[in-house]
Amino acid sequence: MLLTGLVTGLATISSVTALPFRRNSGVNGTTIAPANGTNGTSATATTLPTVGPSNYTVITNTTTSASMVVPTTAFGNTSVTVLPGGSATAVANNTVYHNYTVYANQTVTQEQLTTFTAIVGGTTVTQTVGGETITTEVGGTTIETELPVASATSSLASSTGNPNGGAGAPDASVPSCQVVQSNSSAYFKPKVLIINMFEKEQTAWVQNLNLTENITVPMLSPSYPHVHANKNLSIMSFTTGEAEANAAASMTALLSSPLFDFTETYFLISGIAGGSPVFTTIGSVTFAKFAVQIGSAYELDSRDVPANWSYGYVNYGTDEPNKYPKTWYGTEVFELNENLRNRAIALAADVTLTNGTEINAEMRALYNATDAAYNAPKVVACDTATSDVYWKGVRLAQWAENTVHTFTNGSATYCSTQQEDNASLEAILRAAQFGLADFNRVVLSRGISDFDRPPADMSNVYFSFTEENRTTDRAGESAALTNLYSVGLPFVEDVVSNWDSLYKVNHFVPKNYTGDVLETLGGKKNF
Numbered sequence: 001m002l003l004t005g006l007v008t009g010l011a012t013i014s015s016v017t018a019l020p021f022r023r024n025s026g027v028n029g030t031t032i033a034p035a036n037g038t039n040g041t042s043a044t045a046t047t048l049p050t051v052g053p054s055n056y057t058v059i060t061n062t063t064t065s066a067s068m069v070v071p072t073t074a075f076g077n078t079s080v081t082v083l084p085g086g087s088a089t090a091v092a093n094n095t096v097y098h099n100y101t102v103y104a105n106q107t108v109t110q111e112q113l114t115t116f117t118a119i120v121g122g123t124t125v126t127q128t129v130g131g132e133t134i135t136t137e138v139g140g141t142t143i144e145t146e147l148p149v150a151s152a153t154s155s156l157a158s159s160t161g162n163p164n165g166g167a168g169a170p171d172a173s174v175p176s177c178q179v180v181q182s183n184s185s186a187y188f189k190p191k192v193l194i195i196n197m198f199e200k201e202q203t204a205w206v207q208n209l210n211l212t213e214n215i216t217v218p219m220l221s222p223s224y225p226h227v228h229a230n231k232n233l234s235i236m237s238f239t240t241g242e243a244e245a246n247a248a249a250s251m252t253a254l255l256s257s258p259l260f261d262f263t264e265t266y267f268l269i270s271g272i273a274g275g276s277p278v279f280t281t282i283g284s285v286t287f288a289k290f291a292v293q294i295g296s297a298y299e300l301d302s303r304d305v306p307a308n309w310s311y312g313y314v315n316y317g318t319d320e321p322n323k324y325p326k327t328w329y330g331t332e333v334f335e336l337n338e339n340l341r342n343r344a345i346a347l348a349a350d351v352t353l354t355n356g357t358e359i360n361a362e363m364r365a366l367y368n369a370t371d372a373a374y375n376a377p378k379v380v381a382c383d384t385a386t387s388d389v390y391w392k393g394v395r396l397a398q399w400a401e402n403t404v405h406t407f408t409n410g411s412a413t414y415c416s417t418q419q420e421d422n423a424s425l426e427a428i429l430r431a432a433q434f435g436l437a438d439f440n441r442v443v444l445s446r447g448i449s450d451f452d453r454p455p456a457d458m459s460n461v462y463f464s465f466t467e468e469n470r471t472t473d474r475a476g477e478s479a480a481l482t483n484l485y486s487v488g489l490p491f492v493e494d495v496v497s498n499w500d501s502l503y504k505v506n507h508f509v510p511k512n513y514t515g516d517v518l519e520t521l522g523g524k525k526n527f
């Protein structure tokens with residue numbers, strides 16, 4: 001595919017900085033006249049002057065027609081005009097393709113004239129592709145791309161053109177006036193994106209997979225401003241920042257970035273979590289089918305709770321705990337591709353999990369012998385609960401378990417606790433709704449670093465806040481991080497090594513419903 005050529009072409013860049021979006025100077029409300037306005041004119045191969053270190057040849061075989069918006073892209077200081085009715089392909093030595101969709105009869109507003117600017121800094125790459133030696137220099141080249149955004153007032157059908165790889169491509173089901181952003185300017189098309197939530201979760205991936213290339217993306221977390229990529233840009237990771245607001249904002253920023261094409265990317269959420277002793281122990285790694293946002297509820301202070309209630313949480317639209325909600329915000333439940341989840345679990349079958357420290361073993365021994373908590377860590381298929389609140393203790397664990405059960409009509413099995421997954425999944429779902437990502441390519445793994453409730457005979461305050469108990473060793477953070485990486489790695493490797501035969505071609509299609517509680521992506525939910 002086109003981007004493969006591009007991606008190898010950029011293989012040795014050390015850093016790519018994307019500047020924030022910029023408006024251009026178009027006058028609001030004016031209709032842009034065709035740049036070369038003779039209707040029916042055909043334009044053919046045009047060679048542009050050398051721009052910086054790279055040469056670009058623009059080949060257009062187009063037919064112009066009147067009253068069409070003319071998207072323009074600029075390479076350095078050279079403009080490439082895409083004539084009405086056609087698409088332009090910029091062919092440089094590193095094979096950069098930009099295909100545009102041209103829309104008819106649009107009134108262009110300032111909001112629609114979004115210019116994307118990227119500065120690509122780097123070095124010279126020499127490679128042999130198909131017997132031809134190709135030299136690419138990408139040092140200091142400024143690439144500006146205007147993203148064509150269709151107007152809501154457009155009435156004529158769009159003409160053809162083809163955003164890279166089909167994402168954002170006009171599709172029969174999407175009226176042309178709703179295409180808001182194609183990834184026609186995408187520079188990166190990772191096969192796998194590992195999603196971490198904080199520094200410690202990213203370390204093993206970044207170090208062991210040599211994710212040395214930093215790509216700065218506007219609006220990622222100020223603490224984690226880069227996407228990390230390996231040399232050939234097939235594997236990337238990024239870190240959202242902790243809790244729901246960070247996860248939603250960072251995921252949304254990344255998925256919206258015109259630098260990336262995520263249409264075929266597999267997403268591996270890889271983070272540590274609290275665990276239910278019933279299904280997990282310190283060091284277990286869980287793979288979820290359901291993510292449930294339990295914090296989406298009314299809350300009464302514990303002192304106001306009637307004696308016959310177990311806790312002060314009441315689901316929206318209801319009047320006592322544990323009733324099926326009458327109102328959904330839409331983010332409460334996500335169901336993921338079980339088939340893909342099971343593949344990830346199967347691939348981890350031969351991984352030896354670390355038991356962690358002596359003190360982890362002592363902690364396990366305090367739990368009931370009938371519980372998973374008591375035993376050595378395992379890879380477990382079970383589901384996760386999301387809340388900004390970091391809950392602890394038997395009562396709130398019971399609340400979490402009940403809420404996961406209630407929200408999914410008993411379909412989900414509560415076993416892990418974390419603060420981001422429903423937020424990240426909402427962003428991926430929204431991207432999927434507009435063809436920018438595939439919601440069926442998400443795997444959610446959570447490694448258990450601590451328990452959601454104390455063992456019998458330990459006070460919740462001691463369990464939660466006493467330094468002696470909270471130390472990361474006791475809490476099992478390092479065991480969770482180690483196992484999370486070693487259990488997730490076979491999946492990452494599998495995606496890359498079997499890309500053509502299995503993953504690109506969507507071999508692991510879901511047999512279950514996938515999507516949100518509102519059925520935004522279509523289909524009929526089974527819970």
Ligand SMILES: *[C@@H]1O[C@H](CO)[C@@H](O)[C@H](O)[C@H]1NC(C)=O
Binds near residue numbers: 029109
């Ligand atoms: C541009 O025009 C549109 C359509 O009339 C209007 O909604 C929008 O507010 C205008 N924007 C500016 C910045 O004037």
Ligand SMILES: *[C@@H]1O[C@H](CO)[C@@H](O)[C@H](O)[C@H]1NC(C)=O
Binds near residue numbers: 035036037043
């Ligand atoms: C229109 O295109 C023709 C053919 O490429 C070119 O000769 C002419 O200068 C262009 N006119 C304008 C106004 O750009």
Ligand SMILES: *[C@@H]1O[C@H](CO)[C@@H](O)[C@H](O)[C@H]1NC(C)=O
Binds near residue numbers: 050093135136137
């Ligand atoms: C760009 O074109 C010039 C003139 O044709 C040529 O000398 C040079 O090698 C080309 N540079 C690259 C990077 O292709």
Ligand SMILES: *[C@@H]1O[C@H](CO)[C@@H](O)[C@H](O)[C@H]1NC(C)=O
Binds near residue numbers: 044045060061
């Ligand atoms: C573009 O036009 C040229 C000249 O007419 C022709 O040789 C070439 O085949 C055309 N290319 C395409 C893709 O149509």
Ligand SMILES: *[C@@H]1O[C@H](CO)[C@@H](O)[C@H](O)[C@H]1NC(C)=O
Binds near residue numbers: 064066
């Ligand atoms: C432009 O040319 C096309 C193709 O010949 C034709 O269908 C269309 O009606 C023309 N438009 C105008 C405004 O003349």
Ligand SMILES: *[C@@H]1O[C@H](CO)[C@@H](O)[C@H](O)[C@H]1NC(C)=O
Binds near residue numbers: 066067155156
């Ligand atoms: C589209 O453009 C043509 C040619 O300028 C014009 O006759 C027609 O009225 C336009 N349609 C709309 C809906 O603006």
Ligand SMILES: *[C@@H]1O[C@H](CO)[C@@H](O)[C@H](O)[C@H]1NC(C)=O
Binds near residue numbers: 087162163
């Ligand atoms: C981009 O446009 C060119 C020329 O029309 C075409 O050959 C190429 O297949 C298009 N790219 C994609 C991804 O369809």
Ligand SMILES: *[C@@H]1O[C@H](CO)[C@@H](O)[C@H](O)[C@H]1NC(C)=O
Binds near residue numbers: 208209210
């Ligand atoms: C990472 O780089 C080291 C040192 O160059 C190398 O030994 C190792 O194989 C690389 N690992 C991967 C996954 O590329």
Ligand SMILES: *[C@@H]1O[C@H](CO)[C@@H](O)[C@H](O)[C@H]1NC(C)=O
Binds near residue numbers: 014015212213214226
């Ligand atoms: C890439 O980012 C990491 C932090 O995420 C930083 O430690 C490293 O120095 C950066 N590398 C380069 C080449 O800027």
Ligand SMILES: *[C@@H]1O[C@H](CO)[C@@H](O)[C@H](O)[C@H]1NC(C)=O
Binds near residue numbers: 352353
């Ligand atoms: C972990 O502990 C279990 C017994 O609890 C033992 O069977 C297993 O071999 C240990 N694993 C490692 C990697 O030491």
Ligand SMILES: *[C@@H]1O[C@H](CO)[C@@H](O)[C@H](O)[C@H]1NC(C)=O
Binds near residue numbers: 454455456
């Ligand atoms: C352990 O088992 C006892 C008896 O079944 C039960 O009362 C207690 O709640 C359990 N403790 C934990 C921490 O699960």
Ligand SMILES: CC(=O)N[C@H]1CO[C@H](CO)[C@@H](O)[C@@H]1O
Binds near residue numbers: 056092093
């Ligand atoms: C399509 C294109 O621009 N090809 C150029 C690639 O670079 C070599 C020199 O390195 C030129 O000879 C080609 O014309």
